Amino acid sequence: MESAGKPAIKSSIHGRGAQSGAASTRFGLSEREADGDWRDYMALLDGPPVKLRTHVTExxxxxxxxxxxxxxxxxDRSINAYRGCEHGCVYCYARPTHAYHDLSPGLxxxxxxxxxxxxxxxxxxxxAKPRYRPAPIAMGTNTDRYQPIERHYRITRDVLKLCLEARHPVTITTKSDRVxxxxxxxxxxxxxxxxxxxxxxxxxDPKLSSKLEPRAASPAKRLAALGKLVQAGVPTHCSVSPIIPAIxxxxxxxxxxxxxxFGVRSAGWIPLRLPHEVSPLFREWLDVHFPERASKVxxxxxxxxxxxDNDPDFFSRMKPQGVWAELFRARFRLARKRAGMERGRIELDCSGFRRPETGGQLRLL
Known part of the structure; x- marks a missing residue:
């Protein structure tokens, strides 16, 4: 018989990264899981949970x-057209943002x-504002601009059309070949x-990726997309991230x-980050999928x-320390050298910026 606390999760939730609806109490919100998440009890009473549907609010x-x-x-600036991400990457550092809205950073x-x-x-x-000064806008830094719902909404495409019209530079980060x-x-x-x-x-490993990032594109599709972008003359960067030790x-x-x-000439890596609720979610994922190496990881x-579990401090949060960190740096430095890649940033041009028309007024020149 199960204890009065939260029931143990005995199997993974197919097609999702998080293994529960872990709630947050950082903002004084009610602890909705004090007596167990409803999905856990549903699994105990009725067997494996039904397929979870995606709901989009505009x-x-x-x-x-x-x-x-x-x-x-x-x-210094970014645009996030979506909140939440159907890719379901269990390690996503953006998950805690859902807690601001009394929603679970998990499922x-x-x-x-x-x-x-x-x-x-x-x-x-x-x-169009007179005081606005252009600088590259980062897109996809919080949640993925090319997650599945982009195919319906096309918000990213509309933004790109405007940026092309205004000659405004942008950077895009994604895990999808929908780009x-x-x-x-x-x-x-x-x-x-x-x-x-x-x-x-x-x-x-497509099987590993299906557990880590269940609704993102397969590794082969992402690499092929990099190659097609290179062929089209688009400056590309391969981000090997996050690096999860022993995984x-x-x-x-x-x-x-x-x-x-594929012709990519820029690459970098980012170590695993586990801010706030991401840490217990990731530990839970390890217990489900890799219990034999969870402690080592x-x-x-x-x-x-x-x-x-996480370093939240400025200047050090992106720069892991210690023997293992130095080993990863050395390995990556050598791999990049062998591949003929550079470490430098890709510079974009802000000099052609022109304020877009508003209110239907046409440009004179």
Missing amino acids: EHPRSIISFNTSPDLPF DFETQLYAKPNAAEILRATL LDDLDLLEEMARHGLVAVAISVTSL TDEFMEEIVERAGA MSIVRSIRGGR
């Missing part, structure tokens, strides 16, 4: 560009999504020095090698994070 914010002053980020983050269909309209008004749906726009933007695309490749680090060298064979993670 929202219409007044502003669309988020500005930051973080010393750890290479950009709610993957199934209760928000879309901003008027993003391009708001951006047009912002770029190729906008190849016509990206190719034209690349001719004006307005775009750079980074595709994250975590492993080369994905074995693929590091081969990912770089394969990306280099977390031991290494804590060794590169100063004895903690």
